[in-house]
């Protein structure tokens with residue numbers, strides 16, 4: 299199955315509100331790939347949204363692309379996923395946006411945080 303860095307679910311991306319994210323995707327598989335940042339409001343950076351053939355051409359085998367956007371006015375746990383063909387069902391991971399430094403959560407700080415992702419494995 300297609301994975302990111304050999305992990306399923308894919309790697310955790312952890313950022314803080316206000317951070318600029320630069321995420322380089324190197325495509326080492328035989329499928330074209332794009333990555334979508336589910337729930338992120340892309341203000342003036344719609345080209346980083348990821349839907350194949352809508353906001354970008356897919357990243358072809360052996361090619362790479364740097365997604366570049368800033369998280370504005372959002373915090374919480376979202377997720378990223380492939381946004382082309384059936385890969386969107388199995389290629390995903392958490393995207394965790396923490397509050398800005400020294401800004402508390404709007405609730406008591408949890409003892410522990412553990413992302414839980416619901417998904418399915420698509421067989422070829």
Ligand SMILES: [Cu+2]
Pocket residue numbers: 334335336337379
């Ligand atoms: Cu999505």
